[in-house]
Amino acid sequence: MTSQNIAIAIHGGAGTILRSSMTPELQAKYEGGLQDALDAGYIILENGGSSLEAVEAAVVKLEDFLLFNAGKGAVFNHEGKHEMDAAIMFGKNLVAGAVCGVSGVKNPVKLAREVMANSGHVLLSGKGAEDFGRQQGLEFEDDDYFFSQQRYQQWQDALAEDRVTLDHTDKKFGTVGAVALDSAGNLAAATSTGGLTNKKYGRVGDSPIPGAGTYANNDTCAISCTGVGELFIRSVVAHDISCLIEYKGMSLTDACDLVVQHKLVKIGGEGGLIAIDKEGNIEMPFNSEGMYRACKNNKGRNEVKIYGGGDE
Numbered sequence: 001m002t003s004q005n006i007a008i009a010i011h012g013g014a015g016t017i018l019r020s021s022m023t024p025e026l027q028a029k030y031e032g033g034l035q036d037a038l039d040a041g042y043i044i045l046e047n048g049g050s051s052l053e054a055v056e057a058a059v060v061k062l063e064d065f066l067l068f069n070a071g072k073g074a075v076f077n078h079e080g081k082h083e084m085d086a087a088i089m090f091g092k093n094l095v096a097g098a099v100c101g102v103s104g105v106k107n108p109v110k111l112a113r114e115v116m117a118n119s120g121h122v123l124l125s126g127k128g129a130e131d132f133g134r135q136q137g138l139e140f141e142d143d144d145y146f147f148s149q150q151r152y153q154q155w156q157d158a159l160a161e162d163r164v165t166l167d168h169t170d171k172k173f174g175t176v177g178a179v180a181l182d183s184a185g186n187l188a189a190a191t192s193t194g195g196l197t198n199k200k201y202g203r204v205g206d207s208p209i210p211g212a213g214t215y216a217n218n219d220t221c222a223i224s225c226t227g228v229g230e231l232f233i234r235s236v237v238a239h240d241i242s243c244l245i246e247y248k249g250m251s252l253t254d255a256c257d258l259v260v261q262h263k264l265v266k267i268g269g270e271g272g273l274i275a276i277d278k279e280g281n282i283e284m285p286f287n288s289e290g291m292y293r294a295c296k297n298n299k300g301r302n303e304v305k306i307y308g309g310g311d312e
């Protein structure tokens with residue numbers, strides 16, 4: 001056990017998540033998935049491991065969990081494929097790695113980590129990123145692994161109406177992410193997503209873009225976002241929060257509030273984010289109905305939550 005502040009927060013997407021449309025069984029499944037991922041990351045921090053390891057381990061668990069829109073549970077694009085995006089960033093030296101539009105990779109966050117550590121680049125796309133992943137010995141899966149009847153039906157529904165939708169038809173962003181502070185004072189962030197159901201033309205959202213959907217800087221905070229990617233890119237959400245702390249001296253709470261509840265809302269940017277600052281303060285704000293989220297620190301905070309409005 002360390003006496004330094006350690007903290008982790010994770011999300012499984014924000015959106016229209018209502019108690020009335022959830023069964024107790026399904027809720028228990030979601031909560032179990034979040035708890036597993038939280039524990040996988042926290043134990044690393046508790047044993048003195050790095051925030052980078054912790055966010056990767058948490059996101060791998062979320063990618064392997066069918067109900068979230070990342071890895072195994074990634075949504076179908078217009079061509080009936082799964083094109084995934086992911087990013088990881090380390091706040092100690094601002095190194096980052098990301099991939100977009102990749103198919104077949106079991107854990108896109110691992111590929112993002114490889115890009116960060118071994119490619120000499122920050123962002124690789126499509127086939128090139130996949131080739132690099134194979135070269136690095138990452139695990140690949142065939143289409144069956146990524147198939148689920150529920151996701152297939154969502155795609156069919158979206159195709160029939162010729163619309164591009166957020167994860168589920170009832171507006172849920174199932175993207176996953178994690179942020180952490182380790183006992184050495186290093187912050188890290190990671191995000192992974194299948195993007196939007198029925199997306200076309202190689203569309204890429206905010207998740208793999210450092211500064212938009214994912215950002216970590218030891219001087220300020222670590223952030224992972226979920227929501228309508230286009231609006232999060234235009235608002236450069238994650239970096240904006242970091243800048244408000246760095247240049248305006250704002251608290252994490254005030255910076256998150258300004259960006260999520262005001263700047264984003266003003267342009268119709270629905271969604272939320274998880275954030276941890278260098279002191280270990282945790283924020284999990286969202287302007288949608290709910291957000292799958294969880295956090296834990298060594299000061300007694302330990303939460304798994306889904307809905308908004310303090311109705312937990």
Ligand code: ASP
Nearest residue numbers: 173174175205226227229
């Ligand atoms: N931000 C993601 C994207 O636009 C969607 C999500 O959060 O689920 O790709």
